[in-house]
Amino acid sequence: MQCLYSHSAAPTSSISVMVYTPEHPAYSSVLESSIQNLRFNSSTTRGPRYIITPLSESGVKSTVICARRHKLQIRVRSGGHDYEGLSYISFKPFVLIDLVHLRKVHVNVKDKTAWVEAGANLGEVYYGIANKSNVLAFSAGVCPTIGVGGHISGGGQGTLMRKYGLAADNVLDARIVTAKGKILDRKSMGENLFWAIRGGGGASFGVILSWKIKLVDVPPVVTVFTARRTLEQGATKLVHKWQKIADKFPEDLFVRLLIMRADNGQGRKTVQVLFNSLFLGTTKQLLPLMNGSFPELGLKAEECLEMSWIQSILYFAQSPKGASIDVLLNRTHPRSSFKAKSDFVKTPVPEVGLKRLWKKFFQNTTGMIILDPYGGRMSKISESETPFPHRNGTLYNIQYYISWSSPNASQANWISNVYNYMTPYVSKSPRSSYINYKDLDLGKNVSASYTNAISWGTKYFQRLAKVKATVDPQNFFRAEQSIPVFAS
Ligand SMILES: Cc1cc2nc3c(=O)[nH]c(=O)nc-3n(C[C@H](O)[C@H](O)[C@H](O)COP(=O)(O)OP(=O)(O)OC[C@H]3O[C@@H](n4cnc5c(N)ncnc54)[C@H](O)[C@@H]3O)c2cc1C
Structure with missing residues (x-):
């Protein structure tokens, strides 16, 4: 506290941060407030020594200076959606900087x-x-x-x-x-x-x-649709075709797939694919486009809804019909325990590969696979523009996701099984994944040595590590899978 006072830009009566120690009555509620993955909301999760919620930029700055001076690590949390809880868990003594008050x-x-x-x-x-x-x-x-x-x-x-x-x-x-x-x-x-x-x-x-x-x-009117097709309705062929065309659609059209198990209506299990789309235009413009390039889907006007772009945000967030946009100010979201993994695909998975994949859904599972199409502007941005290299040539991103409601009923094995199954069909050398879908299984079989990590790691590992060496040579900002210091 003395350190925070002495580094505060504010008058000493106010240190531009709020501090919570485990003894503070609000410590647990502040800690849990934005934990999105309940897998990490347990009594065995190692909590921070201090939770600090800065009220201004200078509060963040003084917290960094003081944590460093007192040899405490830092975890930084904005929305708390990290898939592996890395924004609020560490096995070393640490300070959690929660930016909940910095949201102008x-x-x-x-x-x-x-x-x-x-x-x-x-x-x-x-x-x-x-x-x-x-x-x-x-x-x-x-x-x-x-x-x-x-x-x-x-x-x-x-x-x-x-x-x-x-x-x-x-x-x-x-x-x-x-x-x-x-x-x-x-x-x-x-x-x-x-x-x-x-x-x-x-x-x-x-x-x-x-x-x-x-x-x-964006135009004042956009169109959304969610067309449901089961295996009995030809979903395998539809997914196979989607893989070849979704990245080539006009840039105004985004059609992603959500694949999960469902009941076929006659008490039998099936696989259901949701063709979930945003089109930047009217239904009248959309239908000929869809029927021209994807007639097999048989999209009908009744399946389409016209609305403003902000209403489409509510639609994709699955807010109740007619909900006010005020719900966007709600910082809580239904929560569960979950595990996810990701892949990038450059060549369509053959039909036979899809059919075997469907069998995984017939196991007793709540698992889901989401396919997000790339192409369009994504292919035009150069690979080196940012450290996100999945540009021209990437057809789509896959997210494997499974959630469970009881802490003891982990279904994470299902996901590993599906991920292993997909190995021949996805990007290789290295098998890529999306950093925002954090997955601590990655690199488990790789030696912890940085040299090995470099040969295994991402395309821009070396460039990122050089930046790291310049801005944080002591590796103060570190976590599992963070960029290490590497000077060449
Ligand atoms: C329900 C759900 C839906 C999702 N949907 C999508 C989606 O549609 N598209 C997509 O791309 N991703 C999606 N994600 C993934 C999401 O983009 C990532 O989990 C993202 O990192 C979350 O950011 P956050 O600030 O909420 O998370 P946090 O848990 O706060 O942080 C995530 C990581 O970023 C670091 N970090 C956070 N804030 C800062 C900061 N201010 N400065 C430096 N480092 C910081 C943390 O330390 C941690 O390593 C989704 C996740 C969930 C749980």
């Missing part, structure tokens, strides 16, 4: 930009934009409770990515606190660090305070 969203309609603080969640950003304009949007994920601190620094994919790229592709500036306790913007941090935090994950490089994002144009 300032939209500039004239410039088509916004400054958003890292603790804001996507819902707050989307709400802030929609409050000022019905023809501006931001290209980012579908779940409104995700925090922009973690999401944008890991890429950020969503329904507008085929037209406008990832969230990270739409960042114009950023403010960050470094390990030395300096607050830098794009100009003062330099292009290397600015490059690294747009896809390389923020947690390795500092505490991101805010982003300046580019807003993108």
Whole structure:
């Protein structure tokens, strides 16, 4: 506390942070407030020595300086959606910086930009934009409770990515606190660090305070649909064809797949595929396009709904019909214990491969597979523009996801089984995954030595590690799978 006082920019009566120790009556509720994966909300989870919720940028800065001085590690949490709980768990004594109070969203309609603080969640950003304009949007994920601190620094994919790229592709500036306790913007941090935090994950490089994002144009009316097709309705052939065309659709059309087990209506189990889509235009424009390139789906006007872009956010978030956009300001989301893994696909999985995959769903499972199509703008952005190399040639991203409600009923084995099965069909050497779908199984068979990790690791590992060596040579910001220091 003395350290925080002495480094505070505020008058000494106020230290611009709130501090919670385990003895504080609100410690548990503050800790649990944004734990999205209940797998890590247990009494055996190692909690922080201190939870610090800064009230200003200077509060973040003084916390970094003081944690370092007192040899405590740091975990930074914005929205708490990390799949492996890395924003609020560590096996070393640590301080949790929770950015819940740093969530201002300032939209500039004239410039088509916004400054958003890292603790804001996507819902707050989307709400802030929609409050000022019905023809501006931001290209980012579908779940409104995700925090922009973690999401944008890991890429950020969503329904507008085929037209406008990832969230990270739409960042114009950023403010960050470094390990030395300096607050830098794009100009003062330099292009290397600015490059690294747009896809390389923020947690390795500092505490991101805010982003300046580019807003993108959307029409006043968009169309959404969710067409359900089962195996009996030819889902295998539809998925097979989708793989060949979804990345080639016009950029205004995004059709993702959600695949899961279902009842076929006659008491028998089947696999159901949801063709879940956002089109930047009217139903009248959409139907000829779909019937021209994907007639097999047999999309009908009755399956389509016209609405504003902000209503489409509620639609994808599965908010109840007619819900007010105010629900986007709600920071809580239904929670469960879950495990996920990811892949990237460059060649369509053959029909026979799909048929064998369906069998995995007939095991007693709540598992789901989500296929997000790339192509469009995603293919036009150069591989080296950001540390997100999955550009031209990537057909789609896969997310394997399974959740369970009782803590003792883990179904994570199902996912490992499906992941192993998919090995021949997905990217190789290295098998790639999406950093925002964090997966601590990755690299388990690899020696912990950095040299080996480099040969195994991502395409930009060396460049990221050099940035790391420049901005954080003592490796203060470290976590499982963070970028190590590497000087060549
Ligand atoms: C229900 C659900 C739906 C999702 N949907 C999508 C989707 O549609 N598209 C998509 O791309 N992803 C999606 N994700 C994944 C999501 O993008 C990542 O989990 C993302 O990292 C979450 O960011 P966060 O700030 O909420 O998480 P946190 O848990 O707060 O942080 C995640 C990571 O980022 C670091 N971090 C957080 N804030 C900062 C900061 N200010 N400075 C530096 N480092 C920071 C943390 O330390 C941690 O390592 C989803 C996740 C969930 C749980």
